[in-house]
Amino acid sequence: MREHSFNRPDPLEGRAELESLLKQAGAILRGARFDCPKCESKRSVNILPPNARFDYWGFYCHKDGCEWRGNARTLQKELGMAQEPLPREEWLKRRREHEHLTGRISERKRELDDQISARERQDRGMSMKHGR
Numbered sequence: 001m002r003e004h005s006f007n008r009p010d011p012l013e014g015r016a017e018l019e020s021l022l023k024q025a026g027a028i029l030r031g032a033r034f035d036c037p038k039c040e041s042k043r044s045v046n047i048l049p050p051n052a053r054f055d056y057w058g059f060y061c062h063k064d065g066c067e068w069r070g071n072a073r074t075l076q077k078e079l080g081m082a083q084e085p086l087p088r089e090e091w092l093k094r095r096r097e098h099e100h101l102t103g104r105i106s107e108r109k110r111e112l113d114d115q116i117s118a119r120e121r122q123d124r125g126m127s128m129k130h131g132r
C-alpha cells in the first residue's frame with residue numbers, strides 16, 4: 001500500500017471549490033476554460049493554480065476590456081455568500097467605543113496608581129513616626 005499524507009491540503013480541492021463557484025457565478029466550463037459570464041466571451045476564463053505569490057487558486061478573463069478576475073473569496077463576495085465587512089459608520093462607532101473604554105481604563109489606572117502611592121506615602125510616614 002502507498003503511504004498517503006493527510007496533513008497536506010489537497011491542492012485540487014481548492015480548484016474544485018473555485019470551479020463550483022465559477023459555475024454558480026454563471027461561467028460555463030468548456031474543457032479547461034470557462035465561458036465568461038461578464039463579457040460573454042467563449043472560453044476566455046483561465047484558471048490559475050497557486051504559485052509563489054498566491055497560495056490559492058485564481059481565475060481571470062483574458063478578453064480585452066474585461067476585468068473579471070479573482071479567487072474563491074472574491075467570488076463568494078460577488079455571490080453574496082461571504083460576510084460583508086462592517087459598514088464604515090458601524091466601524092467608526094465601534095472604534096469610538098473602544099477608544100472611550102481605553103480612555104476610561106487608563107483613567108481608572110491613574111486613580112489606582114495615585115491611591116497606591118498615597119498609601120505608600122502613608123506607610124512611610126507611619127514607619128517614620130515609629131522610628132527605626
Ligand SMILES: [Zn+2]
Binds near residue numbers: 044066067068
Ligand atoms: Zn470576460
